[in-house]
Amino acid sequence: MYTVTRTALVVVVAMFLAATACGNDESASTTVAEIPTCPTDPIRVVVSVEQWSDITEQLAGACAEVTTVVGSSVDPHDYEPTPVDVAAFTDADVVVVNGCGYDSWAEQAVETSGGSPALVNGCDVVGRSDGDNPHLWYAPDAVSSVADAVTAALQQRSPAASAYLTERRSDWEASMQPYRDEIASISSAYTGRTYAATESVFDDMATALGLRNVTPEGFARAAANETDPSPADISAFNGLLGDGQADVLVFNAQTEGAIPEQLRATADGEGVPVVEVTETPAVGTTSFVDWQVAQLRSLAAALASRS
Ligand SMILES: [Zn+2]
Structure with a gap:
């Protein structure tokens, strides 16, 4: 767009x-x-999960045909690839995966495809490993580093488009200004404020904003491992929502479950604002920056209501 x-x-x-x-x-x-048509033939780029699609498309411009394997309607955590998905990696020039165990099926598909694409593994790019928080697209520094790595991979496979791709990278950087502005404005106004979360999905952004996570540790660990939290952890979570320890509740709107719903009801009952975030780009958003900025603005409004 x-x-x-x-x-x-x-x-x-x-x-x-x-x-x-x-x-x-x-x-x-x-x-x-300066008209941005690709100076050479477009290459084939395959992205495993939709969180990295828009960024990759913006960075490649007209110099790539970008295929996304897992769209927003599917929970990437539990994804099982079909043979068609695996075949999508065949003949790819560049592959972008999230890594950190989030989409290991895609890394395996690259290995079994018999090709040798330039591989961007976000987790490797930022120096994380399996077991670390995999939601890299919520870490502003990681987004920037992965974008650099995508541009480098595209340039490696399409040297004739190098200058074009450098220009795309700087256009994309400029398009991200509203995102950086929102982050700067929230951290200057609300550093040290607290949140609790039904999932770890937003934690890296919260850290970048200077917010303090008061989610009971056992609850957070259980959510990250997709196991049930103990009754004591649930009770502690309800308690902290009741006694004002959390300024906001961060809620993953794409996850269904009795426990998150119950915590949300507690927050509503106690007057703790609920900030909805999503694992994958929200329906109706046209770009990564629009998706993220909309969420950041609702967080800012929630924090402002607690001032
Ligand atoms: Zn997740």
């Missing part, structure tokens, strides 16, 4: 210059050269 809009703008500017700057061929041709 962003690339299309920008392309249209540049074309309009080029036409305007061509119409007004008669005799100034140099400036007209310079502008025309």
Whole structure:
């Protein structure tokens, strides 16, 4: 969407210059050269999970055909690939996986595909390993590092598009300004404020914002391992919502379960604002930046209501 809009703008500017700057061929041709069409044949890029799709598409622009294997309607944690999914990795020039055990099926599919794509493994890029929090797309530094690695992989497989891809990387950086602004504004206003969470999905962002996690440790561990928390942990969670220890409850709206729902009801009853976040891009959002900024704004509003 962003690339299309920008392309249209540049074309309009080029036409305007061509119409007004008669005799100034140099400036007209310079502008025309900026139209972002790929200078070479597009390559094949496969992304395992949708959280990295928009970023990869923005960074590749017209220089790649990007295929996403697992879309938003599926819970990536429990995903079992079909033979068609595995076949999608065949002949890929570049593969982007999350790693950290989140999509190990995709790493295996790359190995069995017999190809040798340039592989971007987000978890490796940021120096995490299996068992660490896999929700890298909620860590602003990780998002930036993975974007760098995606650009490097694209450039490695498409050297003729190198300058084009460098430009895409800087356009994408500019498009992320609202995200950085929101993060800066929340951390300057609310560092040290507290949250409890039904899942770890948002924890890296909360850390980047300077929020303090008061989720009972046993509860958080059980949620991360997809096991049931103990009655004592549930009781501790309800207790902290009741006595004002948590400024907000962060709730994964894409997870169904009696325990998260019950905690949400407690929060509602106690007047603790509930901030909904999602594992995968929310339905109706058109880009990573829109998705993240919408969530950050609802967090900011919730924290403001507790001031
Ligand atoms: Zn998750």
